[in-house]
Amino acid sequence: MTTLPEWLTTQRIVLVCLTLFLVIPLLVLLMPVSANLYEQMSANRRKSIALCVFFILIVFILALLFEEIAPGARIVAFPLAVVIATVGPLVGYYNSDKIILRMSRARPATREEHRFLMNTIEGLAIAAGTPVPKLYVIEDTAPNAFATGRNPDHGVIAVTTGLLQKLNRRELEGVLAHEMSHIKNYDILIDSIAVILVGVVALLSDWMLRTFRYGPRRSRGASRSRGGGGQAQAIILLLALITAILAPLIAQLLRLAVSRKREFLADASGAFLTRYPEGLASALEKLDADTEPLEVANKSTAHLYIVNPLREHASLLNNLFSTHPPTQERVAALRRM
Amino acid sequence: MIAIIIVVGVVLYVVYAYNRLITLRNRIKNAWAQIDVQLKRRYDLIPNLVETVKGYAKHEREVFEKVTDARTRAIGASGVREQGKAENQLSGALKTLFAVAENYPELKANQNFLLLQEELAGTEGKIAYARQFYNDNVMQYNITREKVPANIIAGAFGFGPQEMFEIEVAAEREPVKVKFD
Numbered sequence: 373m374t375t376l377p378e379w380l381t382t383q384r385i386v387l388v389c390l391t392l393f394l395v396i397p398l399l400v401l402l403m404p405v406s407a408n409l410y411e412q413m414s415a416n417r418r419k420s421i422a423l424c425v426f427f428i429l430i431v432f433i434l435a436l437l438f439e440e441i442a443p444g445a446r447i448v449a450f451p452l453a454v455v456i457a458t459v460g461p462l463v464g465y466y467n468s469d470k471i472i473l474r475m476s477r478a479r480p481a482t483r484e485e486h487r488f489l490m491n492t493i494e495g496l497a498i499a500a501g502t503p504v505p506k507l508y509v510i511e512d513t514a515p516n517a518f519a520t521g522r523n524p525d526h527g528v529i530a531v532t533t534g535l536l537q538k539l540n541r542r543e544l545e546g547v548l549a550h551e552m553s554h555i556k557n558y559d560i561l562i563d564s565i566a567v568i569l570v571g572v573v574a575l576l577s578d579w580m581l582r583t584f585r586y587g588p589r590r591s592r593g594a595s596r597s598r599g600g601g602g603q604a605q606a607i608i609l610l611l612a613l614i615t616a617i618l619a620p621l622i623a624q625l626l627r628l629a630v631s632r633k634r635e636f637l638a639d640a641s642g643a644f645l646t647r648y649p650e651g652l653a654s655a656l657e658k659l660d661a662d663t664e665p666l667e668v669a670n671k672s673t674a675h676l677y678i679v680n681p682l683r684e685h686a687s688l689l690n691n692l693f694s695t696h697p698p699t700q701e702r703v704a705a706l707r708r709m
Numbered sequence: 710m711i712a713i714i715i716v717v718g719v720v721l722y723v724v725y726a727y728n729r730l731i732t733l734r735n736r737i738k739n740a741w742a743q744i745d746v747q748l749k750r751r752y753d754l755i756p757n758l759v760e761t762v763k764g765y766a767k768h769e770r771e772v773f774e775k776v777t778d779a780r781t782r783a784i785g786a787s788g789v790r791e792q793g794k795a796e797n798q799l800s801g802a803l804k805t806l807f808a809v810a811e812n813y814p815e816l817k818a819n820q821n822f823l824l825l826q827e828e829l830a831g832t833e834g835k836i837a838y839a840r841q842f843y844n845d846n847v848m849q850y851n852i853t854r855e856k857v858p859a860n861i862i863a864g865a866f867g868f869g870p871q872e873m874f875e876i877e878v879a880a881e882r883e884p885v886k887v888k889f890d
Contacts, residue, residue: 487824487827487828487831488827488831490831491827491828491830491831491832491834491835492831492834494831494835495831495834495835495837495838496838498743498747498835498838498839498842499838499839499841499842500842501740501842647841
């Protein structure tokens with residue numbers, strides 16, 4: 373048995389293995405799902421788990437890379453990675469709804485103030501045979517709405533005051549039914565977990581990029597490795613840089629891959645709930661025509677909303693990264709029913 | 710050996726199909742109870758509404774009687790078809806009541822009246838949705854019990870067909886018009 377080259381440390385072997393393992397959750401996440409409600413439900417649960425696995429792998433890869441660029445950081449990096457990899461998915465599962473509501477500055481709706489809203493959501497819950505979701509209101513004139521939570525027992529729907537003012541009752545009912553469908557299909561689970569996990573990955577890689585600015589210290593690695601070792605070190609450094617830049621982007625793209633097509637399904641099952649596709653269709657048209665951006669929304673929560681709250685101008689890049697399918701296509705699909 | 714496997718398979722299937730039918734039938738019962746909850750809520754709101762309107766429109770006795778009668782009849786109704794018919798009559802009577810209310814501007818400004826109107830509209834929406842849910846469940850049950858070979862088991866254990874509510878047009882769902890937008 374030949375001895376391993378000096379630069380091929382256990383740590384680096386583990387790093388390569390972890391990177392290869394990334395393929396498994398990636399495949400699960402990108403697996404196409406047939407547009408069928410029951411299939412969608414189990415797919416969302418499966419993909420939520422895959423997202424958590426993906427997150428845990430990324431955290432450890434980042435930690436190992438961090439050790440490469442700053443040797444001696446092991447005492448901090450590894451325990452920290454363990455903590456983040458454990459706490460991240462747990463917070464994503466149990467607390468994402470609260471964090472998202474806090475981020476969106478939403479307050480609970482009261483029956484006195486929003487009688488119609490309450491009655492409608494209760495009616496839709498009866499029609500769908502699910503528990504009544506909690507209702508929140510966001511004080512903003514931009515009309516929009518989103519759903520969050522982890523399952524139908526912990527479902528939350530938030531609407532802006534602009535939505536309440538600008539839509540008529542049939543349209544509002546259509547929007548609420550669309551959000552109900554997100555809850556019933558478990559879209560909310562993966563979307564809410566994604567908000568937290570993608571946020572954490574972005575934070576971590578940002579942190580790593582910062583350490584590059586101080587320049588990687590070559591204390592241990594430089595003295596030990598000669599010749600090929602130095603080259604390997606350089607390659608690793610380059611890889612670390614690339615990973616730190618790419619990780620949040622990949623995470624973002626993944627989230628989009630899961631979120632775009634489902635809007636059509638939520639539209640369809642929402643229309644099935646009210647048995648009145650025109651309500652949602654005309655609501656979407658109104659929302660599309662409104663150009664006011666929603667102030668409390670940002671890149672990390674944009675995919676939750678019924679229409680893109682950021683109102684970016686259409687361009688190739690924006691199209692690639694867009695969280696929502698074109699509204700005209702959604703309206704056309706509803707009108708065909 | 711093969712015979713035993715077949716017999717066990719058949720028995721397992723019968724148990725499965727029977728349990729499935731039981732589940733679906735109980736879902737229908739639950740859906741029916743949901744309708745009842747909302748209907749009861751509606752019956753409770755009506756006397757309050759009539760009292761409020763009476764305070765402003767004393768001379769519309771005919772309308773009040775019509776509503777009260779329709780309510781009593783609806784409470785007494787049983788079965789899908791009869792209940793559906795009685796409820797439609799009640800909706801018609803309420804429509805007349807709200808049409809009459811249009812003639813009394815002070816009544817239309819009354820906070821209590823507006824509240825009752827809103828709640829009544831909400832309850833009617835919920836009744837419609839509860840019926841929709843009931844129909845969905847009945848349809849699933851009927852499909853299951855009519856399919857081969859479950860139909861044999863349904864026949865043997867007396868799982869009869871269930872009646873559905875007549876499908877309503879979405880626009881008819883809000884008999885009580887509330888001007889809001």
